[in-house]
Amino acid sequence: xxxxxxxIASLALALPGVALAAPGDMQRHQSGxxxxxxxxFTSVRTVTGGMTFEMPCKFNELSFADAPNSDGKSPxxxxxxxxxxxxxxKLEGWALVLRAGYDTGAxxxxxxFDKQMADDTKIGKVDRIxxxxxxxxxxxxxxxxxxxxxxxVRRGADLVTINYFARADDCSTTKxxxxxxxxxxxxxx
Numbered sequence: 418x419x420x421x422x423x424x425i426a427s428l429a430l431a432l433p434g435v436a437l438a439a440p441g442d443m444q445r446h447q448s449g450x451x452x453x454x455x456x457x458f459t460s461v462r463t464v465t466g467g468m469t470f471e472m473p474c475k476f477n478e479l480s481f482a483d484a485p486n487s488d489g490k491s492p493x494x495x496x497x498x499x500x501x502x503x504x505x506x507k508l509e510g511w512a513l514v515l516r517a518g519y520d521t522g523a524x525x526x527x528x529x530f531d532k533q534m535a536d537d538t539k540i541g542k543v544d545r546i547x548x549x550x551x552x553x554x555x556x557x558x559x560x561x562x563x564x565x566x567x568x569x570v571r572r573g574a575d576l577v578t579i580n581y582f583a584r585a586d587d588c589s590t591t592k593x594x595x596x597x598x599x600x601x602x603x604x605x606x
Contacts, residue, residue: 447478449503458597462605466498466516470579471601473510473594474502495520510583510591512598518575526576533569533578548602555599557588564588566595572604 451459451472458471465480482496496518505511519525534554537543541558552571557564566581581598583591 443479443481445477445479447476449475449477451475461500461514463498463500463516466500467604467606468498468514468516468577469601469603469605470514471598472500472502472512472514473581473598474505474508474512476500476502493520493525494518505582510581510587510594512582513580514578516572516575516577523574526571526574529576530569530571533567537567548599549604557592559585559588561585564591566592566599568595568599568602570602577602 446464451461453459453475458473459475460469461472461476462469463478479499480497494517498516500514502508502511534543537556537558541556543554543556546553546555548568548570554569556567559565562585564583564585564587568579570577579598579602581591581595
């Protein structure tokens with residue numbers, strides 16, 4: 418799982434900024450952005466996702482819109498805003514934020530929310546919560562190498578997930594950092 422997420426982060430670094438992109442093309446909006454405070458956090462205001470939150474790193478923001486549905490049968494991410502730490506492989510803890518809209522609208526967001534909650538329940542610990550009135554959950558999934566704290570929020574017709582990754586031996590001590598990120602999430606515009 419970590420290799421996949423590192424690959425997403427690497428992709429974020431490799432993609433050129435594009436002013437006008439074809440449907441489904443990835444666009445870069447912010448690169449190496451943010452000013453770190455004394456705790457190593459920076460404030461994020463997305464260009465495309467209508468969100469503000471804190472990140473434990475400088476970050477890149479990417480998006481895609483109007484991606485074609487390949488099979489027409491299942492919920493498919495039609496648009497997304499992706500915010501990821503710059504060079505996560507060099508960090509003690511790093512974050513990945515995703516706001517996805519689906520071609521099936523709210524039904525797609527419900528499908529993936531429920532699927533992620535069920536998957537995390539099978540292999541970790543899940544607490545159902547409300548996040549500023551929206552249906553949400555916080556989970557902790559860990560293995561021998563790493564732990565992942567996740568906040569998933571069903572917002573309008575979208576699904577927002579914040580993943581915070583740390584070394585497995587840091588799971589208990591990194592909860593405060595994860596909660597700082599999760600609690601800072603707000604929706605704008």
